[in-house]
Amino acid sequence: MNAGNMDIQINVEQGSIQEIEADTIILNLFEGVKEPGGATGAVDKDLDGAITELIANGDFSGKASEIAVIYPRGAISARRVILVGLGKRDEFDLETVRKAAAFAIKRARDQNAKNVATIVHGGSVSGIDIADAAQATVEGSILALYRYRAKKQKDEPDQKIHSLNIVEFDNKKLPDIKTGVKTAKAVTSGVYLARDLVNLPPNIATPTKMASVAGEIAEEYGMKLTVGDREWADEHQMGAFLAVAKGAGEPPKFIVLEHKENHDDLDTLVLVGKGITFDTGGISIKPTAGMGNMKSDMAGAAAVIGTMLTVGMLDLPLHIIGIAPCTENMPDANAYRPADVITASNGKTIEIVSTDAEGRMVLADGLVFAGGYEPQVVIDLATLTGSCVIALGKGIAAGLFSNENKLRDRLVSSSKATHERVWTMPLWDDYKKKIKSDVADMKNGGGRYGGVGASAIFLKEFTNYPWAHLDIAGMALTDKESDYIPSGGTGFGVRLLVDFLRNW
Secondary structure, eight states: OOTTOOSOEEEEEESOGGGSSOSEEEEEEOTTOSSOOHHHHHHHHHTTSHHHHHHHTTSOOOOTTOEEEEOOTTSSSSSEEEEEEOOOGGGOOHHHHHHHHHHHHHHHHHTTOOEEEEOOTTTTSTTSOHHHHHHHHHHHHHHHHOOOOOOOSSOOOOOOOOEEEEEESOGGGHHHHHHHHHHHHHHHHHHHHHHHHHHSOTTTSOHHHHHHHHHHHHHHHTOEEEEEOHHHHHHTTOHHHHHHHTTOSSOOEEEEEEESTTOTTSOEEEEEEOEEEEEOOTTSOOOSTTGGGGGGGGHHHHHHHHHHHHHHHHTOSSEEEEEEEEEEEOOSTTSOOTTOEEEOTTSOEEEOSOTTOOHHHHHHHHHHHHHTTOOSEEEEEEOOOHHHHHHHOTTTOEEEEESOHHHHHHHHHHHHHHTOOEEEOOOOGGGGGGGOOSSSSEESOOOGGGHHHHHHHHHHTTOOSSEEEEEOTTTSEESSOBTTBOSEEOOTTHHHHHHHHHTO
């Protein structure tokens, strides 16, 4: 696997879009507009009013993500013009841009387009930064085109777009557009990588494979890489991580990627991702139905590794550490058991009430290890609880817990900007009663009616710094395509974290 590899060329060109060499051009229109202006108006003129005629006849209204296709018949060089609606101007935002770009590019792909040119959606809207609009246009387009390249004996027909040109007539806007496009390339590369890792079968996406991908990133972008094995974890007294790994046939890997390690003048931020590459539940085994989806239980680690790829591509001026404790959770004669008492690397003891509450165990030692960097902030991501999915809904939002309001507010802000939605959940000390143990410092589960809060309060016991926990259980995998998210791994968290880091 080439980390974040995308089979599409993305370029920025100055000129009139109707004169660009492309088989398909994409234009836009706001709802309620009767006479198009700008690039859309210029093309309309060359097409002898074809777009105006569509509007006048009621065949196109400009509603959000509405699509129309016009065939120029030689009036311009492109074989087809795709018109996408942007909805009402007063409701327009960057998420509208992403969705419009996604719907338009998917229509182009479905009509077997190979070389596509598009204007920046929202590039002339007051209050919308042109670089942000360009970034959103490319993100929506590229993320919508993602397809997992499954290993099959027979190749599928080539129905992919080879190039996407972002076209702008005003030469003064080009530098900002290029900045936005550069950011989008890096962000989408990180998302592609996270999606690929989640979509890979669990016999391929093993802890060893996760470490190998991290190694590619480290080599390409000059990051420090640490891959701890069982012996290394034992030396670091990672009893919680090793307990989960006891039953694993695949060797566990505690992966650490460090960006700008020797820059003491930079703020230190740590990202920790749960990396259970397959979760059977262990001795507390899960039902057979749906167990195959547990290949996605490493989506937190995938998001962290994907984010580190983007960090390297953008060369962010921060000291950033990505930690991914990776192991399988399997039942065998060596596996840890309910009623075991485990000692984590900070000396705290844990009574095991369920071996299926393994994610918080590997995160516990990950969070303790993060503290060794004396960070300004630590954020963890994990497909941690079904309770969070029940509370917030599948595919709706991740649960956000934080011990610092400023950190919480920054993540909420990035959530709004990227539309990778989070919802603030309570981190009350009352939840400690749910994990109180008679034989250890705490239990690793809070029972049926305390699942979400108990898991977060458990993790808090392993932090001594500003910290946020994102429960992404409902966001990592989807069985239905929507907007710019195809079925399968979503890559949730990469865009959120990158926006947070860029705005730090």
